[in-house]
Amino acid sequence: MxxxxxxxxxxxxxxxxxxxxxxxxxxxxxxxxxxxxxxxxxxxxxxxxxxxxxxxxxxxxxxxxxxxxxxxxxxxxxxxxxxxxxxxxxxxxxxxxxxxGWVPGEGDDWREVTSLAQAARAVRDAGRRVFLTTGRMGLAAFAPINDAFFLVRSVDAPEPPCPPHMELLLDRGPFTLDGEREVIARHRLDVLVTKDSGGAATAPKLTAAREAGLPVIIVRRxxxxxxxxxxxxxxxxxxxxxxxxxxxxxxxxx
CATH class of the missing domain: 3.40.50.720 (NAD(P)-binding Rossmann-like Domain)
Structure with a gap:
């Protein structure tokens, strides 16, 4: 067959x-x-x-x-x-x-949205130093935001339009909890934006965000x-x- x-x-x-x-x-x-x-x-x-x-x-x-x-x-x-x-x-x-899919635990501050456009609107009220882990596709939704810094993690480099204040982190999972803690601390990030991809390979960022008190804007499937x-x-x-x-x-x- x-x-x-x-x-x-x-x-x-x-x-x-x-x-x-x-x-x-x-x-x-x-x-x-x-x-x-x-x-x-x-x-x-x-x-x-x-x-x-x-x-x-x-x-x-x-x-x-x-x-x-x-x-x-x-x-x-x-x-x-x-x-x-x-x-x-x-x-x-x-x-x-x-x-x-992922399930929030005690101490998590998750703010669920249904699209990247909604996620971009939610960012404006959540923080100014954004850990953006939604992949290289769809960054145009965040391009109009010019008063926030974005650390964009992606396997490959994205194509424009992109946020004007952006640093690109090219990396591929699985990621470790210690590594995610270090990324959040080094870049002084105050909000995480992600999709509900599920699985263990990229889940440590959720634990690191909870430990650091970061709100998580999560796009539902x-x-x-x-x-x-x-x-x-x-x-x-x-x-x-x-x-x-x-x-x-x-x-x-x-």
């Missing part, structure tokens, strides 16, 4: 590592190509868009795909809805693999397309593939 993994996340790469060695499975990972030097998973890899839902449907037919797992970033809304439409058109089973089943772990997704393929291949951790 040919399995298409819509990837770009740690979970997608781990899933490819689990599925690729299994007999009877052909695994192709699809990456958007927005990162200059992505960590490539095992198996076949394609890079670039499909050309919308119709283009994806054509690709599924051409390559005889038997199952699709949407393991993209929780905020990759367009590709998720394209996948739902393409698989419905071609009658190919679809599963969404989504790491659980967009909804998963209706009717699409969701797996929370790589193991659950691998079991789903096993059930579809009818071929036992042992533990998902092997």
């Amino acid at each position: 040919h399995v298409l993994v819509l990837g770009g996340t740690t979970e997608a790469r781990r899933l490819a590592e689990v599925l690729h060695p299994r007999p009877g499975l052909r695994v192709t990972s699809s990456l958007a190509g927005r990162v200059a030097a992505p960590r490539l998973p095992p198996g076949e890899v394609r890079i670039g868009g499909f050309g919308g839902a119709a283009g994806m449907a054509a690709w599924l037919r051409e390559h005889a795909v038997g199952a699709v797992i949407d393991a993209t970033h929780p905020f990759a809304e367009t590709i998720s809805f394209n996948a739902a439409e393409a698989t419905a058109t071609t009658h190919v089973p679809l599963l969404a693999l989504r790491r659980p 967009p909804p998963t397309p209706g009717g699409v089943p969701v797996a929370a772990t790589v193991e659950e997704a691998a079991t789903w593939v096993q059930t579809l393929s009818g071929a036992p291949f042992g533990s998902a951790s092997g």
Whole structure:
């Protein structure tokens, strides 16, 4: 069975590592190509868009795909809805693999918003030295703010428009708690802006923000397309593939 993994996340790469060695499975990972030097998973890899839902449907037919797992970033809304439409058109089973979102703990000062535009408006009342960890896409929402400093952390350099008072920190997770504490202290940051990406790789910034008394402006996730089943772990997704393929291949951790 040919399995298409819509990837770009740690979970997608781990899933490819689990599925690729299994007999009877052909695994192709699809990456958007927005990162200059992505960590490539095992198996076949394609890079670039499909050309919308119709283009994806054509690709599924051409390559005889038997199952699709949407393991993209929780905020990759367009590709998720394209996948739902393409698989419905071609009658190919679809599963969404989504790491659980973050949950505030005691002492957290979280201010939830639904978009980057709302986050930019919230910044004006929250602080003047901003730790902006929403990625390089969407910085235009913060470009009009000229009375605040932004430390922008991103894997790759962003393109303008960007905030006028900005320092760029090129780095890739996972991050450590000590490292996040040092970043906040060294740059004298007083507010954190992030997306609810979930997972452990970038969660230490939330703990460091709580310890430092920083408010956290957090962008809530967009909804998963209706009717699409969701797996929370790589193991659950691998079991789903096993059930579809009818071929036992042992533990998902092997």
